Amino acid sequence: MTTTPFDAPDKLFLGFDLSTQQLKIIVTDENLAALKTYNVEFDSINSSVQKGVIAINDEISKGAIISPVYMWLDALDHVFEDMKKDGFPFNKVVGISGSCQQHGSVYWSRTAEKVLSELDAESSLSSQMRSAFTFKHAPNWQDHSTGKELEEFERVIGADALADISGSRAHYRFTGLQIRKLSTRFKPEKYNRTARISLVSSFVASVLLGRITSIEEADACGMNLYDIEKREFNEELLAIAAGVHPELDGVEQDGEIYRAGINELKRKLGPVKPITYESEGDIASYFVTRYGFNPDCKIYSFTGDNLATIISLPLAPNDALISLGTSTTVLIITKNYAPSSQYHLFKHPTMPDHYMGMICYCNGSLAREKVRDEVNEKFNVEDKKSWDKFNEILDKSTDFNNKLGIYFPLGEIVPNAAAQIKRSVLNSKNEIVDVELGDKNWQPEDDVSSIVESQTLSCRLRTGPMLSKSGDSSASSSASPQPEGDGTDLHKVYQDLVKKFGDLYTDGKKQTFESLTARPNRCYYVGGASNNGSIIRKMGSILAPVNGNYKVDIPNACALGGAYKASWSYECEAKKEWIGYDQYINRLFEVSDEMNSFEVKDKWLEYANGVGMLAKMESELKH
Template sequence: MKLLWLVAAAGGAGLATGLAPPGALFLGIDLSTQSCTAVVVDGRLDVVHRHSVNFDERFPEYGTESGYHAGDEGTATSPVAMWLDGLDCVLDELPESLLQQVDAISFSGQQHGAVYWSSEAARLLKGPQKGEDIEFVESELTTKHRMKSVRGLRGGLRERLVPGAFALADAPIWADASTQEQCDALEDALGGPDEVAKRTGSRAYARFTANQMAAVAYRDQEAWARTAEVSLVSAFGPSVLCGHVTPVDASDSTGTNVGMLHDRKWGTRCTEAYGAMPGVGGAEEFRKRLGAAPVAPGTEVGRVAPWVCRRFGFRGSGRTISQPPPSVFVGAGDNPSTAAGLGLAAPGDVALSLGTSDTFMAVSREASPRLEGHVFASCTQPGEFLALLCYANGGPSRERIKRDLLGPKASWDEFGRALKRAPPGNGGILGLELANAEITPVISRTGRFFVDQGDRVLRLGDGQADPSSIACRAVVEGRFLSMRGRGAALGVDASEGRVLAAGGAAKSPEIVQVAADVLGAPVYAADVPDAAALGAAFRAAHGAAGAGASFDAFLSSHGAGASSLDVVARPRHAELYTPDVVARYLRLEDDVARGKWG
């Protein structure tokens, strides 16, 4: 990669290039559901170190499964103390020689989850003050995971902040499905799900933060009364390092049902609706717990606090005390940060994750939220958007077709060969395979649904010469036809950009060729490890570079992001997949969703 640093050109007439600060490193940290992961990149954006701690494995005393506790009636929470132990452990185990060179830091955090700060948080986050230093330094070291003496201050983040800094010991997270009552109340107050989607980027979802906040107020009024402010997970990490509660970025605010998609502020109508819900206490009580207004991508929210520098050995302590501590740039949710790590930055760019579930993410200059999918503000470029679709039937449906049509011992290579035997376009035959209930669109039933070129019901095996090849191609083409059509409804034209493909199915040359043909764009191999943490590191480096360079230009100038990936498929038969074919497939999905089938 080129060793370049982008700065604003004099008078704003373009970009100038210069050398990165000698030895500068940039740290990205991802606080996900199951782990805490750190990725360090250098001035060329090459990864120089990565380290991860799995919560279940490292901290069995918390009793989590996949990083959280599943409770009654759909609740899902994670211990905040466990997140602090994970962050403490990851930072403590990074080489001090690297930490001394870190110039800037940013975070990725699981979307929708939130931490509920108490009124004591402001004091405790500042670290030990005069008169309490000795007590804190000599406090008993209780963190069970630490097997060696610590550097800097004795005692970890948990010992400093738990329990006093938190109104809730267990944070509600994205897996929570217990707030449908609050979702219904929001949609009723605003005039329906379409109006909520138009304002916030998504219809009311049970896992979204504001619905969880209203549920906490109703179910646990003592905890609500103790809550001074609520931070999304992406702002929780920066708050701990900076020593004060930091604002959320605009992209993550649009995953709350109270952050506005277009003006990127906390919404007055939504705040009023939540304020009227039982236990909340009015709009003002709800609004003050949201904290500061969301900030733009690349905003510096502070520097690492002196006590944190001493604790971990960051610059600004010890022999580098004369140098300023690292800058901390605003965090982002894990989906937008993953997009940043993959280099998904230019409008029209699409990322596909083809695994157990199939996910479609795309950058757009336009936003047209619908009842299906989500539109978030971009975490890398003000004024742009990130559209997201998630399908429950990814790998399981392809697996079922492989097993039923090719045999229980058939390999994925055989699946690819069968797909290739059927001609592109599949002679007009379309198919939808549902091994599980679907979420895009919402379909509660399972089954196999195929139609011929005249949209008549087709039973596989009734006279077709090679039903297995027809079925393999139909389910693969169908997935990308759905993504193209439903993505277009959200404002995305994939043919304008690049398709970055990751996940198990993306290793199939036959499947990625279908993706290129249906979406009408070249497909790049993008199986990037720790993409969310890498995206945070890239955003930290971009923030430190200063104003003047778009995120996409910044990555390209360093040979990073999509520009560094290999093309694995180019469109060969895009002309076969016309808007009429896309419309036919969406009609098939919608007919099944409405129960019009069989």
């Protein structure tokens, strides 16, 4: 008799990941074990897309990147059909959650609710839902067609003020800008006929429920519309998005048109669902009849892809997840709402009093590879792509030598700066002096340690303000946890820094004692360059987390995060009490057993000069 991985478990959970190029569904059991993954590439089922999207370059929408909404419906049926052919026991599924590409939006028609409630299991989703949408396509996160709207949002509100309110400055892809484009200059008549607006995450949840459901709070933070601290939509931002702003649209402040526009957009968006474990409801009868789902299967709120990533690992407050790919992304778990126009803050999807900070650097692996190539050329390394010489040099650079470079072969996001390379040394008078590659103070091999150091110190400078007040880290109850028995006089460290360099600013904000002396609890390294032990050891020694460095592999992280969210929610509902998510995951996910920890020499104090140098060097970059 043939056995399957689904035979033993009584209860199964599904985690969805609707990304740019595919829909993936992962199956887990009650112990969070991943049993099987199913997926479909969008290009294989829709000939109109390339890598899941359509690029538009007409006069109005130059730079638009969109995805067909019907394609996502077809993908849902396609994957479920594959699972059905595989003999998957749908009747064992008790909970579903998942993640979707962030910022994208779906526009429902006035007949959508009726269409969703009357789905016929004998027909496909897409064939029945042609009348359910006013716009047949959804903007993708790669969209760059909202330059006019970006300028308008920041001209009226200001980049820093917008970040203070919504967690981020204006970005092309953010939902509020996309809505303004539709409401004011791209088919406003269709916007007016729109009954509801979903994020991609709440769209998928709505289809599974058979009714339009609320936007989830953590994902709502990626809209440039939601006031994160007040936990409600900001009326001035709504006025901009709706095209009824006094300064931009010539509408009387608090007049009839102004109020009507804001209230109408509020109605279209619907309420935001606070962070909760409570289910949205039972799965729609369409899926029960067509595929054999248990009618009691619960649908839990879906969230954004980056947000799902952080719940795929046992991340505690003050932990940092560092993704080292072509670009570098740093995700921080924090209790401290310390917004900046240079990074993003979102509500945490399973810990209501916490946030996820996200820093996105454009120059990651590409910049390091350029340094590697120059070193290999100098030393006549036969394999031009080999990292051996780079790593040999890096491993010998045990201490900071008062040399630091900034390497931006591409224009950088954080800090916002043009493409450039800047090399500097700190002389005996504590003066920062610029130098050129090839002179007596700087050879190509100096770039090896310098590029890793500067990239890491940038993370250290920018995570500090987020970490500094996260007082309940598992590492310590203090605002700035230190290794046990460290004995470092932090005030002296801070005073020495200020004496050498003066007040330090990062992205226009003054660094404080707390931000400059904060350390992460744990650091987790993922992505391609995390396989280079020399690089992550150097990074670990500079960041010096209190409770260790870990190299991790998290394939299918977004889908896993969704499945974990479903199982956590299900257990909370069963016990009728809130179970701390970090406690729930840690109970099933022993860090010491599941992760590859690695030892480093703590160089946190030795890199204090580097912190000061980088802050000052960044202040002089070309923009």
